Amino acid sequence: MSDLEDNSTAKDRKFVEALARGLDVLRAFTHGSVVLGNQDIARLTGLPKPTVSRMTYTLTKLGYLSYAPQLEKYQLDSGVLALGYAYVSNLRVRQLAKPYMDEFARRTNTTVGLTCRDRLSMIYVENCRPAEVTTLRMDAGVRLPLATTAAGRAYLAATPVLAREHLMAALEAKYAEAWPEMKASLQESFAEYQEHGFCFSLGDWDRNVIAAGVPLRLSDGNIMALTCGGPQYQVSEEDLKGSLAQQLASLARDIESLGV
Known part of the structure; x- marks a missing residue:
């Protein structure tokens, strides 16, 4: 569950729920853990585990997460770093x-x-x-x-x-x-x-x-x-x-x- 949840988004036709959920998945990595599994992310975000699995798969394909097979967990990848660096440097x-x-x-x-x-x-x-x-x-x-x-x-x-x-x-x-x-x-x-x-x-x-x-x-x-x-x-x-x-x-x- 997000720290700040605005109930008005439920009635906002322009609000893209899938995008918000994907960003919540990325935010889960700001809770102190370097690597997280789908179950960890589901617990931190309050999202259903099947939804989390689809999100982590998509974010991995896009280069925002990387998957460690030996741990069966995810970590942030260079796509996130590029966005963060662009924000700070500018x-x-x-x-x-x-x-x-x-x-x-x-x-x-x-x-x-x-x-x-x-x-x-x-x-x-x-x-x-x-x-x-x-x-x-x-x-x-x-x-x-x-x-x-x-x-x-x-x-x-x-x-x-x-x-x-x-x-x-x-x-x-x-x-x-x-x-x-x-x-x-x-x-x-x-x-x-x-x-x-x-x-x-x-x-x-x-x-x-x-x-x-x-x-x-x-x-x-x-x-x-x-x-x-x-x-x-x-x-x-x-x-x-x-x-x-x-x-x-x-x-x-x-x-x-x-x-x-």
């Missing part, structure tokens, strides 16, 4: 923001990330680190949870109310019993953003990592998120909540001024 905001992010990372000795949302995750499209920092490597394509990271919280805080409510409902369905505590933490982040213009994740995603996040508003109306932070032994909470978060907000304004 993303104008990434090209323009990178020099600013590199300078910020060098000057503050922190890791700086640029992320966009995909369903209930934030995905890195760029990550910059000072040369001497070897930890917290987040390459393009790495996914982060929406609810517990600085990137996700900044994105949600800047999202228009109706769209945010839709995402919050999806998060509630995903986290079930853990949701009340998570919701309270998110509401604190939203209040923090309203007052200061940035959000924090202080060990909420990874107990060893702290980070600040700010939204990046693009000229086309889309929202991305910038983050900075690092392991707690490298970045202090005092510095993060003080000058670093303020500098990150200024970095976002500088990048926005480029007309991205």
Whole structure:
């Protein structure tokens, strides 16, 4: 079952159900497993196994999946890589923001990330680190949870109310019993953003990592998120909540001024 399911698609005559199911099959590989069998994919997507078998066969023929006979499982193939690379390499905001992010990372000795949302995750499209920092490597394509990271919280805080409510409902369905505590933490982040213009994740995603996040508003109306932070032994909470978060907000304004 998809993280975000829009009931309106059932009534949309232009909506191609078969295509949506094929994309759901590809998305199943973002759940952390490198190789998956048809039964694994059916469990992750909620699709019937015969449907999954037809989808994996077709996607293999098209070069988006490859089949490992010895494992009787599938993995992503070069067709997906080509699409992803084309998106990232042609993303104008990434090209323009990178020099600013590199300078910020060098000057503050922190890791700086640029992320966009995909369903209930934030995905890195760029990550910059000072040369001497070897930890917290987040390459393009790495996914982060929406609810517990600085990137996700900044994105949600800047999202228009109706769209945010839709995402919050999806998060509630995903986290079930853990949701009340998570919701309270998110509401604190939203209040923090309203007052200061940035959000924090202080060990909420990874107990060893702290980070600040700010939204990046693009000229086309889309929202991305910038983050900075690092392991707690490298970045202090005092510095993060003080000058670093303020500098990150200024970095976002500088990048926005480029007309991205």
